[in-house]
Amino acid sequence: xxxxxxxxxxxxxxxxxxxxxxxxxxxxxxxxxxxxxxxxxxxxxxxxxxxxxxxxxxxxxxxxxxxxxxxxxxxxxxxxxxxxxxxxxxxxxxxxxxxxxxxxxxxxxxxxxxxxxxxxxxxxxxxxxxxxxxxxxxxxxxxxxxxxxxxxxxxxxxxxxxxxxxxxxxxxxxxxxxxxxxxxxxxxxxxxxxxxxx
Numbered sequence: 001x002x003x004x005x006x007x008x009x010x011x012x013x014x015x016x017x018x019x020x021x022x023x024x025x026x027x028x029x030x031x032x033x034x035x036x037x038x039x040x041x042x043x044x045x046x047x048x049x050x051x052x053x054x055x056x057x058x059x060x061x062x063x064x065x066x067x068x069x070x071x072x073x074x075x076x077x078x079x080x081x082x083x084x085x086x087x088x089x090x091x092x093x094x095x096x097x098x099x100x101x102x103x104x105x106x107x108x109x110x111x112x113x114x115x116x117x118x119x120x121x122x123x124x125x126x127x128x129x130x131x132x133x134x135x136x137x138x139x140x141x142x143x144x145x146x147x148x149x150x151x152x153x154x155x156x157x158x159x160x161x162x163x164x165x166x167x168x169x170x171x172x173x174x175x176x177x178x179x180x181x182x183x184x185x186x187x188x189x190x191x192x193x194x195x196x197x198x
Contacts, residue, residue: 030071038072043084047094050076051101054183058102058173073182081180085131088122095177099158103169110161118177121154125178132179132190140189148192151178 038049053069056062084091096115105111125131130147155176159167175181179190188196 030067043090043094044097047097048101051098054102082132092119151176
């Protein structure tokens with residue numbers, strides 16, 4: 001357990017260090033080499049970079065968002081991030097770093113616990129065909145409801161780890177722990193009717 005925690009902390013710290021190297025001047029053109037570097041980076045680094053920008057938006061600091069960060073967000077919206085769901089540990093690396101960076105989580109033990117919840121959830125999702133790549137083409141109502149129930153349990157477990165301030169930020173930024181929500185819209189067909197505001 002300690003080795004896993006240390007490895008996750010190394011990944012997250014490395015991700016945050018790389019994210020801090022983003023060309024940050026809002027008036028500069030996008031640094032496409034940096035964007036490509038992030039797209040090729042390990043899942044934790046990519047999640048931290050996505051979360052850094054999402055956190056600025058969440059805190060109303062959109063003036064500090066660089067053209068490079070916007071270009072990365074647009075590239076991530078085009079990338080099939082749902083394919084990460086097939087690999088529970090990789091998805092957990094991405095999502096835990098994304099959450100940590102978005103809400104400014106500084107407790108390494110809490111980050112490790114979130115990672116474990118997400119990894120365990122996706123192990124169950126993959127085993128039961130509830131990951132997005134396994135979504136059936138027809139008759140999706142039962143699939144959507146089962147996935148949603150799994151997501152609600154896991155999301156509640158993550159929320160229970162957070163302070164009221166952290167939870168407020170989390171609830172504003174994330175629909176749940178399953179799926180990737182960059183703040184640019186989600187596929188509504190993956191959620192039960194009435195869950196998302198019209």
